[in-house]
Amino acid sequence: SGPEIWREFDRSKVYTADLESALHYLLRVELATHSTLEGEELKVFKDFVTLVSKLYPGGGSVVKLMETLSDWLLSLPLQRIPYQAVLDLVNNKMRISGVHLGAELRWVGCQGSKVGLRGYPCSLWTLFHVLTVQHDAMPTALENTGLEGETAPVLQVMRRYIRTFFGCEQCGRHFEQAAAASMDRVLDREQQVLWLWNQHNMVNYRLAGSLSDDPLFPKAPWPSPSLCASCHEEKSGVHVWNQDNVLRFLRHHYGASNLSPTYSL
Ligand code: FAD
Structure with missing residues (x-):
């Protein structure tokens, strides 16, 4: 691959190129470290694919690919699936039906100022934020998937995916701790x-x-006042979040109508 070209972008938008690159990386790089999927791993992967096929916004080629993958996984009587079979299916489907997931990684809102910064972990957060907002907007989307009985299905699938597959194991441990401490208090889609x-x-x-902090994108409480002024309040001189406005902002920011196809294939 040639030199990285900076892609101009708008921080108030979410780019489908990042979401597609997340799935591309997940299917072709992260999963490839598991030569077979079986037992709990297979279940976790199936649930992830189901979740994305039902909640990924827009109904475009990503959804078609994930639906095909999901149908195939659910129809297989096998207890263990070689990773190569997953990859073959993804490649074949993409070739035959023109369904594509992008032939390369194209980070936009998740570009880093240096290779190794941002990219995949940024896009995985973005994907799951989009999925929580989409589940909130379409409460019945998960009916008849086996996930409809869970109170916080997106978080549960994310938790299991991160624990099982996420390449950053330290991240997985941190996330698991946080999930164990408070996820069971999540009682509805807004929460x-x-x-x-x-x-x-x-x-x-x-x-x-820390070292993973990109100097061009320093870690800070989000959304900043410039993205959402009404999300921030001061009570007795102390900063507090206005949660109603944060929720409204998240629904807008990660909602289907704020997705930009610029840079997407
Ligand atoms: P990211 O934090 O990846 O955020 C991506 C984008 O999401 C931001 O650019 C912004 O637009 C938006 N955003 C930022 N904050 C919020 C918010 N609160 N709500 C909604 N949207 C927001 N790295 C470690 O070094 N140690 C860890 O323990 C660790 N744990 C992780 C756990 C998980 C589940 C994941 C997915 C990643 C974890 N990472 C961890 C990676 C780290 O969080 C960042 O993803 C990475 O450092 C890249 O940072 P970034 O600047 O691209 O912004």
């Missing part, structure tokens, strides 16, 4: 959106100034 936002900010606080 699901807000829990992930709050948890992401906890990670931002912890990582501010």
